[in-house]
Amino acid sequence: MTSKMLSNINVVEIAEVWAGPFGCSLMGDLGANVIKVESYPRKSETRNAGDPRLDPRVAEGTGPIYERINTHHHGNRNKRNIALDIRTTEGRDVLTRLIKWGDILVESFSAGTIDRLGYGWEVVKKINERITMLSLAGWGQEGPYLGRIMFGVGFDAMAGHALIRGYEDGTPEEMIPILHSDATVPLTWIVAVLGALMQREKTNAGSYIDLAQIEDIAWQFPNIISEWTMNGRIPKPLGNSDPSIVPHNCYQASGEDRWINIAAENDLQWANLTEFMGNKSWSEIGHEWSSIIGRIKGRKEIDLAISDFVRQFDPFDLADQLQALGIIAAPVLAPPDPLMSPQLHDRNWFQIVDHPYIPERLLGGFLWKSEPDQPSWDRRAGLVGEDNNEVLLQLGFSTNDIDSMKKKDIIGETYVEERT
């Protein structure tokens, strides 16, 4: 049974990259009817590749490059796809009809852009007074930074995360920027839009949601601001350590670039670990490391001792053995390691998805399982404009209207440069 939790909700997506689109895919996983309005004739950001010989995001295959880019596949399952130029009169007619159809409109343009396109909240709610509109601009819709440019990598910098994520005594210069907001903002905005729909049940009116992505990141790291306001300290990178737990680190195992995370959060776990290591005395009364206080003082020596010991083990085997003793231990995975996980196979986590332009592979699965209605991969990432006909007919356009829009490049199934 395909998930039906949100099967009575219609979602219109005019969003780029991940924070908007991936959330719409999650809504699709939950059963919502999602229509992605993809930029046309300009390509979506996730369909733009550099030189395919040098761009590792492009999967092998013979079809159009823009259909083989992994960043596009990762944010666009379980939705229908139309490719539409919303700057044209006919394109605006299509978008207006979609807004009438929708319960939720998701947009992720820079602040002010949607207003300039003629679909600000004041306009949208006149088209459909029951719709909830979500805007995802990085700094939100109001404030002195209105009009400035912000991408996902910047939120960590301006929320203080960039300065605590890193190696101890390291600087941010060599750290690789991350896109944590793309992973977490969708989870927040799903709560926001469903909350708005619950409110609509009582008021019969839609809502406007202004989600500033930087504020969602700040929400996730209360320890950063608190360290300053409570104790006047500026937190620094901790690497993989924890000030109150020893051992708590990532250790190199046998094999090339193989690692294992190990932590003993209490005396019992420490005792089990020392016994396994053949050094039971380290956890016996009288030894300085038998108490947590002694272990904190001896953090460097303990890390060295464990490092020396761990190097002889395969991280997967060692994790199995330590876990059996009740010790926190986990291999550090890198592709393709997850494919060898008996756990993930037992839970049927991997998904096989047919796609005309990429080889058959086991793709990563869903974020949750649910009974009685499991999420299912009903629609692979759409080809550009793949559902133009179906959606436009549903919206009441005739086949003549559709043909006319195609001739004018208002909708399309290939990008203009691909035809030459």
Next chain:
Amino acid sequence: MEQPLVDIQVLEIGGTVSVSAAGKKFSDFGANVVKIEPPSISEIRKIAPFPNDLFHIDHGAMHLAFDTSKKSLVLDHNTNSGKEIIRRLASQFDLIIIDLPALETAAIIAALNFDDSLMPNIVTITPHGMTGPYKDRIENDLSIFGWSTRSHRHSITGNPPLRYGPYAGVVQIGSTAAAVGIAAVWGKKADGIPRNVDIAGVEALMGNVDSAFFLWSVNGALQPRSSGQSRGLYPMGAYKCKDGYMLFSAGRDPMFTKLCNAIGRPEVAQDQRFIDPEQRPNHFEEFKLILESWLADKNKYEAFNELQEKGVMACPVLDASELQNDPQSVFRNSYITQEKKGVGDITLAGPPFRMNGLNSESWVSRSSPNFGEHTNEILKNLKYSDQEIIALFRAGVTS
């Protein structure tokens, strides 16, 4: 206007960072959230920092931030008496979110043998899920992040794989529980079917974007670990300025050209050394020198204002002391102060989203409850007599 989730009743069990973060997504937007905590003290109450570095069960920063607007009921969920209380509560609730070992979780669910009309939606959080050979494994914030392929992806070759900031992974797992939890509530209101949702932390992290595995699973191209900032697509990362660092994401055109123009070096954007994909990696250090020369006499906000004025994606790397004073944060009240009895004013992040206006009252945050602050109140509402409440306390079921 009422808060949007005022009709929703949420029970959270476990006292972890994950389940607390999940519950907060509901409580500050009006839901009645009861936090069931073990007598052995919730994990989240044990986590530093504490004001003036003085440990107190009710004063930990993570607890003060993630348990706002909730009620605290202290209860031993492993006892039959505790399960009976949970059962009485559960029939009145829309959603139960549990973060406990799989065995304990299963025992609680088994005690809730209601028919569909009374059965709440249940979301379970475990490291590896409620089924499978790893279901009883124990993990923490560090180890589960290692499973996710993200610590390997975002670290530097020759060095250990690296987690994000402390608790980033488990907060994300809690946010996943909130998202699917509210969907389950919506679904049951529509079709009357309660959902049993099984969140495996590993799957929740690895299935999300920014996971190395998912990206690899599409294209099959193994990516070597980074040797630091990208040498092929730059500037993408932090560069030193007069008083700290500026972060750039300006490696592709038209952004790269805008940057070169903004720093008065338009010729760089035409120079094959810096734009030809094959030559570019060999000239990273030269470009770094060019950019840092321009930055050397500018502080963060000077550089930020000047570059953004020219349309360049660059922003200051802020430390904890600077967050509240950023002009945008000030304008939007992105950080708030809240009074906590016994502590005084504390500083918290404001709402993660604004519904119907910047200052609407859809988000109202009340200070976090003391340990067991509402135990008596909740038990009385469940019609336990005074003598029964004393007996539960005497038996160690409550506290």
